[in-house]
Amino acid sequence: MPAPVIATQNLVKSYPVKNSKDFVAVDGISFEVAPGESFGLLGPNGAGKSTTMRMIGAVSTRTSGDLDVLGLDPNRYGPEIRSQLGVVPQENNLDLELKVRENLLVYGRYFGLPRARVARRADELLEFAQLADKAGAKVDDLSGGMKRRLTIARALINDPRILLLDEPTTGLDPQARHILWDRLFRLKEQGTTLLLTTHYMDEAEQLCDRLVVVDKGRIMAEGSPADLIRRYSSREVLEVRFGSTQNAEVADRIQSFGGSGFGERVDVLPDRILVYSESGENELERMTAAGLHPITSLVRRSSLEDVFLRLTGRNLIE
Amino acid sequence: MSGPTNDISDDMRSQTLAAAVAAAARTRRYGSWYVAEHRFRVMRSYAQTVLFTAVGSPLVYLYAMGVGLASLVDNNLGDDAVTGVSYLAFLAPALLASSAIAVASEEFTYPIMLGFKWNPTFFGMNASSIQPGQIINGIIISVAVRMLVTCTIFYVFMLVFGAVPGRLGFVAVPVALVTGLAFGALVMAYTATLKDDTGQLAMVQRFVILPMTLFSGTFFPLDVLPPYLQWIGWISPLWHGTELSRVFAYGLSEPIWLSLVHVLYLAALLAIGWVWARRLATRRLNT
Numbered sequence: 001m002p003a004p005v006i007a008t009q010n011l012v013k014s015y016p017v018k019n020s021k022d023f024v025a026v027d028g029i030s031f032e033v034a035p036g037e038s039f040g041l042l043g044p045n046g047a048g049k050s051t052t053m054r055m056i057g058a059v060s061t062r063t064s065g066d067l068d069v070l071g072l073d074p075n076r077y078g079p080e081i082r083s084q085l086g087v088v089p090q091e092n093n094l095d096l097e098l099k100v101r102e103n104l105l106v107y108g109r110y111f112g113l114p115r116a117r118v119a120r121r122a123d124e125l126l127e128f129a130q131l132a133d134k135a136g137a138k139v140d141d142l143s144g145g146m147k148r149r150l151t152i153a154r155a156l157i158n159d160p161r162i163l164l165l166d167e168p169t170t171g172l173d174p175q176a177r178h179i180l181w182d183r184l185f186r187l188k189e190q191g192t193t194l195l196l197t198t199h200y201m202d203e204a205e206q207l208c209d210r211l212v213v214v215d216k217g218r219i220m221a222e223g224s225p226a227d228l229i230r231r232y233s234s235r236e237v238l239e240v241r242f243g244s245t246q247n248a249e250v251a252d253r254i255q256s257f258g259g260s261g262f263g264e265r266v267d268v269l270p271d272r273i274l275v276y277s278e279s280g281e282n283e284l285e286r287m288t289a290a291g292l293h294p295i296t297s298l299v300r301r302s303s304l305e306d307v308f309l310r311l312t313g314r315n316l317i318e
Numbered sequence: 319m320s321g322p323t324n325d326i327s328d329d330m331r332s333q334t335l336a337a338a339v340a341a342a343a344r345t346r347r348y349g350s351w352y353v354a355e356h357r358f359r360v361m362r363s364y365a366q367t368v369l370f371t372a373v374g375s376p377l378v379y380l381y382a383m384g385v386g387l388a389s390l391v392d393n394n395l396g397d398d399a400v401t402g403v404s405y406l407a408f409l410a411p412a413l414l415a416s417s418a419i420a421v422a423s424e425e426f427t428y429p430i431m432l433g434f435k436w437n438p439t440f441f442g443m444n445a446s447s448i449q450p451g452q453i454i455n456g457i458i459i460s461v462a463v464r465m466l467v468t469c470t471i472f473y474v475f476m477l478v479f480g481a482v483p484g485r486l487g488f489v490a491v492p493v494a495l496v497t498g499l500a501f502g503a504l505v506m507a508y509t510a511t512l513k514d515d516t517g518q519l520a521m522v523q524r525f526v527i528l529p530m531t532l533f534s535g536t537f538f539p540l541d542v543l544p545p546y547l548q549w550i551g552w553i554s555p556l557w558h559g560t561e562l563s564r565v566f567a568y569g570l571s572e573p574i575w576l577s578l579v580h581v582l583y584l585a586a587l588l589a590i591g592w593v594w595a596r597r598l599a600t601r602r603l604n605t
């Protein structure tokens with residue numbers, strides 16, 4: 001295996017809290033990202049994803065542990081590491097006082113690139129981000145998805161070896177998300193290493209070759225999306241609803257049915273019951289045969305959401 | 319080091335290091351100028367306002383105060399009643415220094431709040447090869463340029479109004495520049511401490527800049543004030559800058575050690591504000 005471009009070992013970040021113990025936002029995280037890989041941090045709000053990204057982006061000093069980005073230690077080689085990164089932060093920080101294209105021009109200069117080269121690259125990137133016709137527009141007049149694409153274009157101005165994306169599509173409508181995913185796919189195809197955080201399981205499934213599931217600053221599991229689903233869930237999930245009044249009562253029967261309950265495992269949520277199984281249809285038939293008639297039923301493939309639920313007992317988006 | 323595998327990875331490591339060092343070298347050296355370049359682009363969007371103020375304020379102030387008020391003063395007290403020169407000659411260097419303070423109070427307050435908080439572009443810069451200290455340097459450089467333009471235009475109007483008897487009068491321009499920056503760097507550092515603006519910046523305008531302008535020997539010599547108010551002048555960069563400007567503009571007589579104190583005091587404030595602002599920026603951007 002080629003040398004990893006990012007390697008963390010027991011990475012910790014804690015923040016001081018007045019009159020109290022330090023708050024540990026990242027609590028001993030270890031993972032490695034190979035060149036060209038698309039690697040994800042999947043976890044709910046407050047899991048410590050952004051904090052981890054900032055440490056890797058060499059703008060936040062780690063409290064302890066080892067961190068190695070492109071073989072360099074961020075404590076010593078901050079500007080050098082950042083010269084090789086493209087960063088899409090969770091909150092956009094485009095300059096609203098400048099026009100769309102100008103944002104790329106000033107940013108390119110921050111890497112010491114000659115003006116002519118930055119100008120050429122800016123035009124290419126506006127094309128890539130499908131913003132060529134907005135070059136002279138005010139940033140504030142762009143839609144959320146366009147702003148995000150502009151931020152990605154800005155992050156690419158120095159031809160980075162690694163692109164860090166912190167929740168790239170949070171807050172965007174489905175169509176805008178798909179346009180963005182398409183752009184990120186292209187980068188992936190071109191061999192750019194992507195490190196991204198998300199709390200959307202579909203985004204992780206779409207974009208990540210490999211990911212870690214993070215909760216409360218710790219890694220709960222690591223693997224490819226398919227891997228994780230195989231390891232922590234079943235092939236299919238049957239979702240049944242019996243109405244809020246019936247749910248709890250029926251849940252007992254489903255969980256204890258035939259001794260071990262339906263399927264491989266049953267999860268009871270406030271509004272519905274999940275039955276994990278190789279075949280959801282079979283379980284539904286057995287259920288009906290046993291005289292249980294859900295108001296609605298749905299059979300779907302298992303997802304990372306189920307993995308997260310299994311690992312933490314909670315949903316990704318609360 | 320042992321074994322061939324290690325050697326290979328060490329070799330790759332040193333190659334990456336060499337490439338990264340080369341890529342960041344220019345930014346390490348010129349980063350502050352790149353930030354200044356960015357700020358100039360932003361200023362271009364309000365260049366008209368900048369020029370309008372730079373031309374309008376000397377016209378208005380020199381005319382209203384220097385000519386209008388001056389004729390009143392001179393008619394009543396005589397042509398050389400205020401420190402030995404006409405009121406216009408006395409007032410003009412102070413107005414010049416005040417115009418530098420005005421630029422400082424504009425550029426080192428809301429734009430700083432903007433960059434750290436409202437439109438956090440400083441965080442964007444900091445994610446590139448730029449370092450926090452360079453952001454502060456770049457802002458100071460860009461404001462210095464705007465201030466220099468403003469003060470030069472002001473000085474040209476002083477000449478037009480015949481307000482500069484001394485031959486070394488032009489030195490008042492760099493003096494005003496240093497005065498504005500010395501005050502501005504402190505204001506910038508203070509603004510960088512604010513997590514949010516809940517009226518503090520307006521308070522600075524009202525309770526620092528306004529009294530400073532009134533009690534810094536601007537419109538009347540400091541010794542006219544009762545002794546218990548004179549300390550305002552002594553701690554005020556504007557008073558030190560104004561007095562020093564007067565030495566050059568018309569040869570205000572003061573002991574040489576006092577002129578030296580003016581220079582040292584302004585330089586010290588500038589250094590303190592600058593270093594403090596750089597520290598705060600580093601702390602705030604490294605989260």
Ligand SMILES: Nc1ncnc2c1ncn2[C@@H]1O[C@H](COP(=O)(O)OP(=O)(O)O)[C@@H](O)[C@H]1O
Binds near residue numbers: 015044052
């Ligand atoms: N600068 C900071 N000071 C104090 N606490 C922080 C700071 N940044 C983040 N945190 C806390 O650390 C935890 C993890 O935050 P974050 O990394 O932003 O999570 P995520 O990106 O996964 O939502 C949160 O509880 C957050 O409140």
Ligand SMILES: [Mg+2]
Binds near residue numbers: 046049050051166167
């Ligand atoms: Mg986050």
